[in-house]
Amino acid sequence: MENLWCKREKADELKELKKKERNDERLAVESRRIEMKQEQEELELKRRMDDEKIMNMDLSAMSELQKKFYIGLQEEIIARRYSSGT
Known part of the structure; x- marks a missing residue:
């Protein structure tokens, strides 16, 4: 037991x-x-x-190449924001 x-x-x-x-x-x-x-x-x-x-970057004082670069980034940001729905 x-x-x-x-x-x-x-x-x-x-x-x-x-x-x-x-x-x-x-x-x-x-x-x-x-x-x-x-x-x-x-x-x-x-x-x-x-x-x-x-x-919010000021593109006015940038060279054309820099403007193109930052405009491209801005477009990517906008596309990402609209595609995610936020």
Whole structure:
């Protein structure tokens, strides 16, 4: 009877250990998902700031080559914004 009780305790301990491991894995995955979302939001904010800087550039003092370059970037920004629906 004592032997059966010991086996039962070991089985319960193993079950709890596996449960804890699964929970730890789930928490790690959720934590990484949150980190990735924050990184994505930071990148989007940086992109928007860069886009705004390009869109607000004064092209009047630039050479024709520079104007063409920045006008091309501005057109890309506009196309990207309209295609994404934002």
